[in-house]
Amino acid sequence: MRISNYTFVAVTSIAYLHVAQGFQSTPVMGWNSYNQMACSPNEAKITEAINSLANRGFVDAGYKFFQVDCGWASRDGQRNATTGALKIDSNSFPNGLLPLSQLARSKGMKWAMYSDAGVRMCDTQVPSPVAGSLGNEAADADLFKSLSTEYVKYDNCYADGPLSSQNAPKASRTDFVTRFTTMWKQLQQVGITGMLVCQWGVPYSSPNGLEGPSQWTKGLSTSFRLSDDIATGWANVYRIYNQAVHIAKSGNIGPGNIADADLLEVGNNGMTFDEQATHFAFWAMLKSALMISTNVSALSNEFVSVLQNRDLIAINQDTAVKPIKLVQRWTADRDLWTGDLANGDVAVLVVDLSNTRRTLSLQFSELGIKSADVKDLWTSATVKNTSGYSKAVNGHGSLALRLSNVQRTSGSEPGYTYSSVSNGVLASGANVQPCTGCASSNKVGNLGGSSNGSVVLSNIRTSQANQTVKFDYINCEVGYLGSSNNERLASISVNGRPAQTVSFPLSGYNWATDIYTGYGVELSGFNTKGANSITISGAGSGWAPDFDRIAVIA
Ligand SMILES: *[C@@H]1O[C@H](CO)[C@@H](O)[C@H](O)[C@H]1NC(C)=O
Ligand SMILES: *[C@@H]1O[C@H](CO)[C@@H](O)[C@H](O)[C@H]1NC(C)=O
Ligand SMILES: *[C@@H]1O[C@H](CO)[C@@H](O)[C@H](O)[C@H]1NC(C)=O
Ligand SMILES: *[C@@H]1O[C@H](CO)[C@@H](O)[C@H](O)[C@H]1NC(C)=O
Ligand SMILES: *[C@@H]1O[C@H](CO)[C@@H](O)[C@H](O)[C@H]1NC(C)=O
Numbered sequence: 013m014r015i016s017n018y019t020f021v022a023v024t025s026i027a028y029l030h031v032a033q034g035f036q037s038t039p040v041m042g043w044n045s046y047n048q049m050a051c052s053p054n055e056a057k058i059t060e061a062i063n064s065l066a067n068r069g070f071v072d073a074g075y076k077f078f079q080v081d082c083g084w085a086s087r088d089g090q091r092n093a094t095t096g097a098l099k100i101d102s103n104s105f106p107n108g109l110l111p112l113s114q115l116a117r118s119k120g121m122k123w124a125m126y127s128d129a130g131v132r133m134c135d136t137q138v139p140s141p142v143a144g145s146l147g148n149e150a151a152d153a154d155l156f157k158s159l160s161t162e163y164v165k166y167d168n169c170y171a172d173g174p175l176s177s178q179n180a181p182k183a184s185r186t187d188f189v190t191r192f193t194t195m196w197k198q199l200q201q202v203g204i205t206g207m208l209v210c211q212w213g214v215p216y217s218s219p220n221g222l223e224g225p226s227q228w229t230k231g232l233s234t235s236f237r238l239s240d241d242i243a244t245g246w247a248n249v250y251r252i253y254n255q256a257v258h259i260a261k262s263g264n265i266g267p268g269n270i271a272d273a274d275l276l277e278v279g280n281n282g283m284t285f286d287e288q289a290t291h292f293a294f295w296a297m298l299k300s301a302l303m304i305s306t307n308v309s310a311l312s313n314e315f316v317s318v319l320q321n322r323d324l325i326a327i328n329q330d331t332a333v334k335p336i337k338l339v340q341r342w343t344a345d346r347d348l349w350t351g352d353l354a355n356g357d358v359a360v361l362v363v364d365l366s367n368t369r370r371t372l373s374l375q376f377s378e379l380g381i382k383s384a385d386v387k388d389l390w391t392s393a394t395v396k397n398t399s400g401y402s403k404a405v406n407g408h409g410s411l412a413l414r415l416s417n418v419q420r421t422s423g424s425e426p427g428y429t430y431s432s433v434s435n436g437v438l439a440s441g442a443n444v445q446p447c448t449g450c451a452s453s454n455k456v457g458n459l460g461g462s463s464n465g466s467v468v469l470s471n472i473r474t475s476q477a478n479q480t481v482k483f484d485y486i487n488c489e490v491g492y493l494g495s496s497n498n499e500r501l502a503s504i505s506v507n508g509r510p511a512q513t514v515s516f517p518l519s520g521y522n523w524a525t526d527i528y529t530g531y532g533v534e535l536s537g538f539n540t541k542g543a544n545s546i547t548i549s550g551a552g553s554g555w556a557p558d559f560d561r562i563a564v565i566a
Pocket of ligand 3: 383397
């Protein structure tokens with residue numbers, strides 16, 4: 013059947029570009045089975061999910077992509093002897109998947125599928141008994157097309173073989189582009205235009221050094237998973253959120269290269285209402301896919317109202333597809349994020365990191381804004397022509413705002429004076445390392461650790477006793493589920509005063525080039541008349557990031 017395609021090679025390469033552009037430019041919204049059913053979906057559960065999404069207003073709210081994750085394929089590891097495609101598990105789906113695709117589409121949804129770029133598919137049983145698509149991409153693309161599939165999530169288990177130890181490889185590798193491009197091309201050929209590259213943010217060892225998926229998936233998928241899997245609990249939201257910081261800053265997110273922060277946990281156990289609301293608002297404003305993954309029949313009305321929040325959905329689906337970026341972190345206190353929308357409005361998210369009930373306050377001057385009309389996206393309250401907004405929130409709660417009629421301040425940025433950290437006095441194992449991307453051509457590494465390596469910069473002069481100091485740093489230690497928050501901590505002290513613990517989120521993948529420039533940290537205790545010192549060391553026995561430069565207000 014597929015042989016006929018090869019006759020049209022010249023035509024399909026043009027059609028492929030055209031079709032790839034045919035997929036929607038905004039993030040997908042829909043439902044996926046995994047967080048509710050793990051790898052055990054079946055006909056009854058999937059039927060219930062489709063009907064509930066339609067009956068409870070989710071399809072009308074925009075949740076259109078219906079996706080069965082792992083567990084749909086036959087557990088005998090065999091392929092269809094006639095077509096060579098994966099077989100559908102006849103125990104769980106005795107009538108196949110076509111009637112379910114038809115039911116979903118009859119309710120106004122689009123059908124989406126799941127497979128894996130390995131010899132086995134991810135499964136809760138390890139080693140997995142289910143075949144993957146590697147080497148059989150064309151036959152599987154045909155199967156997906158026969159089910160009217162429009163979007164495929166393509167995973168990365170068992171890339172090297174079928175053993176337990178080969179389940180979910182996290183070491184950097186060189187074959188991502190080839191394995192994922194093979195399926196992407198087959199999907200384009202059959203007219204399936206949407207694909208998610210799901211390789212959990214594992215480093216790609218490219219000819220230019222290590223890269224993250226935001227860098228290499230452009231043009232060979234419509235979205236990429238920016239992190240390892242989510243799981244229940246705030247720590248997982250925080251881990252993914254820290255991994256998103258540098259990607260949002262990079263400018264790599266946009267139509268055709270959506271950063272997918274993984275399935276939503278809204279409605280599931282393990283997080284408070286406020287944590288779930290913040291999780292949803294962050295995913296929406298990052299322009300992540302919004303894939304509900306819970307038992308929709310069992311959702312309380314308060315979670316339905318979170319998931320169907322029209323204002324956050326409108327921001328998620330904004331035609332500019334620009335993610336919010338981190339403006340500043342006050343470690344263990346709060347984060348301030350903001351992003352531009354297509355009509356000139358501004359999305360703002362302030363997240364409590366203290367995990368206590370408190371008042372979150374924002375002066376719009378922190379965003380270079382003099383005044384604006386503000387809409388509180390959780391309460392729908394609006395205030396006209398104001399210069400700030402405050403509200404009491406519960407632990408890990410958030411201010412989610414949309415500013416319109418935005419009047420910017422005209423004042424210019426204060427002047428900063430930069431110091432190379434390698435000019436400091438190093439102790440306890442800290443060392444100077446070459447850094448091709450650094451403004452100083454080198455950086456200071458080995459800070460912290462069990463020997464508590466440190467650096468002291470002196471002779472720093474500034475006009476401000478209390479200010480946002482800027483750090484150019486590198487933290488490329490990519491973390492995964494259960495092992496990391498995707499942040500490194502440093503102890504920072506001004507003039508020998510008590511040190512402050514400061515969080516530095518992941519800055520990228522390449523220790524020589526992926527510098528986070530201008531990371532703002534509020535520090536006080538500077539002497540405005542004479543010289544100052546800044547000491548950087550570790551917190552606990554963990555490693556601090558590497559540092560290129562520090563800047564204080566002149
Ligand atoms: C194999 O594929 C054929 C053709 O699509 C189909 O009729 C048959 O049901 C499939 N068999 C299995 C076991 O999936
Ligand atoms: C979903 O929740 C409903 C309502 O609580 C319950 O009847 C149903 O069994 C649940 N479905 C699954 C698949 O657990
Ligand atoms: C907003 O308020 C400021 C100060 O209160 C005032 O000067 C300005 O004219 C107002 N702008 C609008 C558009 O009402
Ligand atoms: C430094 O300035 C900020 C912003 O004006 C303020 O909130 C903070 O309390 C000040 N810190 C000190 C130690 O004065
Ligand atoms: C590391 O050294 C700094 C001073 O250089 C000190 O403030 C900090 O407490 C030390 N950290 C540990 C874990 O010993």
